[in-house]
Amino acid sequence: MVRIFSQRGQLDLPFNWIYVLIAGGVILLFFVGVVVKQKDVATQQLGTDVNQILSSIATAAAAAESTKVVVETSGLADETLYFECRNAQTEYGIKSKGSPVTDPIIPIFAPAEINSKELLLWSLPYFLPYKVTDFLYITSPTIQYILVGNDARVQEFLKESKSSEQAKFVLSVTKTADLASFSPQKGKQSFRIIDYTGLAVQPGGIVPAGLQKLENRQVSAVTFSGGAATFFVKKGTAWQSEGTTILFSLGGDLDAVHYAAVFSDHKDMFECGMQKAFQRLKYVSDVYEKKGLALENSPGAQDGNCPVLFSGLPWLLLAHQGDSTLCSDFYPENCVSLVQKSGEIRSLNQQLFSANCPPLY
């Protein structure tokens, strides 16, 4: 009997296992690489999508008066959205990631940073006296707004904090009679005090005890008094004023400028947004000035009392257009006369309506 021993098994078996390990390892590495890359791409894509959504919403906001929209950003819950405004250009995006969006047109009023699973967007038209543009306010349910005072605007803000069409649109708004004893709601990241008394928040005044332990960037305030707004930031346990700015507005319900001051956590953000609005006013006023001239010479403006009413319109519009240009170039110093001229144009337009003459707007 001859036994033939083959060493094939000794070579075959280990070689098979080595082959399996190498091939399996390569395939596994490939898929791990794909997954990791996809995750990065997905985050970038989500960031770009959110920016695109914000851009589209800003467009859609112009198509409907007083739009309220909720944008889901749960995929970005670990990221921070930032908003900056400099030289009449708003920049927003994900902090340290992706490509930010720059918008020189739409006045956006938002906190400097938002870290939330949802964004709440609200738009209001700005009139001076005709519609100039839509303001876009961006906030989130993680920001708590604390109202102080008994002004009619307190009730208005409380009413507007919810939407009848969008059940998920809920701003966190609380009214308090005693700011000193206020204690912050759990789960909120930032707190903004809206003081309609002009007394609750003062330069050098003490920050409510319940908010003192928070970081400075988490707490801010604005007071409204005499047609102006004063912005405050927290510095330790005291308030520091960022300065006072006049609210160039004709007032009334749902005043876009008032809410712009409410939702901007810094004076810079507010003033930069207003600068964009006045740039737009320059062009809109130019159009209305030309329309006024065309209307004055139109057949419909020759009947009854119309010629008398129209005689004053062209110079008023020309002056308003000139003031708009000056205000846009030298905001806010040269903007004071705008509100008065706007009031006069509005009054004249109402007279045109009453006299059955073709109105300016």
Added chain:
Amino acid sequence: MIIKKTKQGQIHITETIAVLFIFFVLLFFGLVFYYKYADVSAKEQLAENLERRAVDSTTRFIFLPEVQCTQGELPPFSYCLDLLKLNAFKDMLLGDALDEYYFHLFSFAKITIQEVYPDPTRSWVVYNKPKIDYSSKKITYFSTALEDTSVFGGTEPSIYFGYVAMEVYS
């Protein structure tokens, strides 16, 4: 002891090399397929983006305060353009306003308003910023009312019918 040599090892190695060769060929085809797909997908995405831009631009234009019809203090009319404002806006865009400001809204595009009734011979090219070496273009249309407040019949202006043609380039 007799050790019998066989060629089975050599055959086995050849088999293994063949398998590996097939494996890499399959991988290569897979990668080619993936990149081709990605390329087609990217082109489709560009086309979609252009379409979205066209719709966005048209919506922006129709609701522009510079051209939209108004009703005093009441909310403005939807899908209505004021002809007097349209003419004034067109004239304004012949100056620096287009490049300084409105280009940021509409980019490379051509916006034409065509009247359909009562006078279909009337049209206005309000915004014209063509792109010389464009790779593709897309046109969207929206119907609109055209209000002529200079022709004031009693207490109501005349309202014509037309459409906005928004041509965007990429």
Added chain:
Amino acid sequence: MISVSGGRNRKGQMEMIGLVVIVLLVTIAFLFLAQFALRDNSDDQFFARKQLAVSTLTAISKTTVQNCELDGPLEVLSVNDLLKDCADNPEGGFGFLCQGKYSCAYLQENLFPILFGGSLDTFKRRYEFVSFIIQNPDPPLLFLTGKNGGCQGRKNVDTSGDFPLNAGVGVIESRLLICD
């Protein structure tokens, strides 16, 4: 005698398992790709169709009509006025007279073909317009389809929504459908 050590040879089974694994991996890869291929991207198309339907009917309803009379020339008459008159006098005989035709005939034969023809037909769209009295919807007061066809049996049909109008005989509903 030559004996080959080892018992049963399981190599075939192992190779079969290997094949199954490869097939599974390839299937997963194709499923991964398929989800992108089958993704529905028609949201923007839907928005554009719907907005076109809404804008067309909104604009048409506001349009003022020229050259109409009612015991003398009229200065201002809107399409809505003609529609109400059509509902109140569907057979004609009295009411507004535009270029020798009563309201329903004028809208069906003259005005709407001009308005829809100059817009939706120019855009090469398929559409259907219908206007009827809610209390008596059949037959409709007015019905038009596009030169490129109507929307019966078509997919991706979007509507302008209902445009109600109060007339003497009841409420008139007008609706525009635009489809692919």
